[in-house]
Amino acid sequence: MQKTPVVSVSGLHKTYGRKNEQQYEALKGINFTIDEGEFVGIMGASGSGKTTLLNLLSTLDTPTSGSVEVNGQDITGFKGKALSDFRSEEIGFIFQDFNLLESLTAKENIALPLSLQGVKKVEISKAVKEVATTLSIENLLSKYPTELSGGQKQRVAAARAIVHRPAIIMGDEPTGALDSKSARDLLDLMTDINKNQHVSVLLVTHDPFSASFCDRILFIQDGQIGQELKKADNNRQTFYQEILNQLGTFEQ
Amino acid sequence: MLTKLSLAGIKNRFKDYLVLLTGLIISAAVFYMFANLATNREFVKSNTQISMASQVFIFGMILLILITIVYIAYANSFLLSMRQHDYGLFMMLGAKKNRIGELVFIETLLIGVISTIVGIVLGIGMSMGLSQILFNQLGLTVHHFNALYWPAIVTTICLYVGLFLVSGLFNLAKLVRTPVLKLLHIDDEVSLPKRRPLVQLTEIVAGLLLLAIGYIAMAKIMTLQLLAVPLALVTITLGSYLLFSAVIVGAVELLKQTNFANKKLHNFTLAQIMFRVRSYTRILTIVSLLFALALGAISVGAGFQRQAPQMARSTSAYTMAINDMDKKERNLVTQLNDTHTLTYSQKIVGNTVYYNEQEFIDHPLPMLKSRQALNNGSLKTLSIAQFKKVALDDMDFTGLVPKIGQQKSEFATQRDFANLNTATTHTVTIIRLNNVLAQRKILDRLEKMQQQRFPAPAMATVGGFQTYKMFNALFSGLQFMGFFLGFAFLAMLASCLMFKILSGANKDVVRYNMLNRIGTRRALMKQAVRGEILTLFALPGVLGIVDVLFGLQMFKPLMYHPYEMTGWSILIFCILYGVYYGITTLIYERLVIPKEQMNG
């Protein structure tokens, strides 16, 4: 069955630094697509360009050349309102850190994307309750972020990322600040969202364990996609081993 | 090594230090300006006719000291919050606590000393500039005022350096006592006000009650005498604090229940306010007091400024009488705007001055409708018969004689007047003009010329201008104090608000950055910034105006119409305040709202 791509990237270049300053080419022509409902991982050594790529995909930064299409529209030319609206409607973010506004309760944090879209109060309440039940955080809703553990915070962040049913969830090392148990819970959760709600996920990580939850992994090396691994019918353990092997070949 | 690291930390946060230093410098400058008046006993004595004046200044000083203490405590907590993470890190890396404590102490004291010295220099400069402007623009004559006044310098240094010594010791103790881990995560800590409706209700009632006591105390200044001032200060300060604390929490809680909260970024703005409510309450109280003091002082200054020309109008039907106007004088008179002039002939026979009755029939000399103290200066014209009856007893008429000794005045018919055999015919020209204040320089010159040509005892010169000069001299000191302190308090108010607002920017940068990432439109973020800052501006502004409206009651015993200029000063003040609000939000928006894209 041919699926329509949610994200399609072609010829993506990114050069940092102004014309007459020292320049650094962080991305040197990247091409790939993400299908609807796919769980894709991006791995690579530190400094290989993972965050740069994610920033371009999420419109936080603009590419030097190349195109990024999300749901069929080229997003690289977006400006002003169109830009903000694209972010708030099509993308759900989970960052490594600074995910929540510490002045708002968990519930208010989760509701934020819906408030931005002008959804009615009743509907907001309903939607928040629904995600909270899915992620089993109903009893945390009235707490402030400082009253939550790291893992709980990331779950709230995940709830905020999916509450408005975005086309794709992006995470830049969302498990980076978590202990292994909480990291595993969050990854299970993302898999669950991905499988049951059919939301595509793009996960940037350099942790092989996190990566083993993906359907497909793109290895990025010196600003280019070097390798691609597919889970196919392997179970997670075998896939994990495969990833480790792959990483081993890089180190040699 | 540690010193170097610590200096590097300062360099990294240069902008924040600049905010901190500017705030402290302005505070020191304002304190110096106030101390300059308050500690100068001779100035206070020679420039006010009010016996209580110097005590009032002492209370003012106490109030300003309290404001300064809160301000410095505030600045210090800002400083500490900037530094504790750094110092926590140094400690974790193995720096000795005592060494760190030493560094913190020195840093605090150094900042204090620098801002005090620069502040005093700025204060001297501002005193000089402001007093020059006031002397020139308002025609004030003030004695014993020096922009550079040593006792004020000493007072300012003692207070500021003393306070910074205390702050330094406080910081030292705090850093040495707090566990390292806590220092590292101190930014994450929050304190949310608990919702306790009963407490809030009590706060509102108590706040209103205290404010009422303060307002009544000010109105009853004649009975309470000096006691009114400290009573009002204490009750109004406490009342404002309680009221702000209850009203903000209550209003935010109420708004959160409504649909309003779920729209746009409203919930975020409300949360911002709620989160900062403690520090907001303190700063709002101070700002409302400063607002009231500044507006009140300027209103009083303007009131006294109006008083002298008003008295001038109500004491005489004309501004000035000029005898035997010569060419030079005529030239000057033509330079005056908006004038009415009348000229009458005079002949002197022996001891008597004769006037031509016909001239008074053709051009009657107007007289004051009333000679009572509080008349509004309106005039009436009389028939010649009536005029002749009252004129000979009226100062405005008897004062018209050429100033050559004592004379009687009499009227003659046109024929009799023509037949009077005298060598010369004198004239007297009466000028009446509306805006004495604006044209006082020309009037001054005219008067000097007259006095040279007709050397007479000073009191013999007649007309409203004389009265104006007399009362202006009397009120100059009060006007000067009003305007001078008004502008000083205004500067302090501006610096307080700016400081409070900018000191929150660091945390807000992170928050707005996050909002931008999840796709918040810039317009919405701007709205949020404006909304939050508006609360900071509007609430104390409203209370400040109410304070002034009641506070002017205190001046009823001193002034004809204490409220006459209030409308104008409020309007002008609000415009200034509005402009300042605009500038502040613009600066803040630029500071905290990120670009949509990194290189965009």
Ligand SMILES: Nc1ncnc2c1ncn2[C@@H]1O[C@H](COP(=O)(O)OP(=O)(O)OP(=O)(O)O)[C@@H](O)[C@H]1O
């Ligand atoms: N704003 C910038 N200006 C200049 N160079 C940059 C900028 N941001 C990143 N770089 C450079 O681009 C390269 C890729 O950076 P990027 O942050 O994408 O790496 P990464 O793969 O996310 O690394 P990590 O795993 O450490 O997070 C690095 O060499 C970095 O030095």
Ligand SMILES: [Mg+2]
């Ligand atoms: Mg990265």
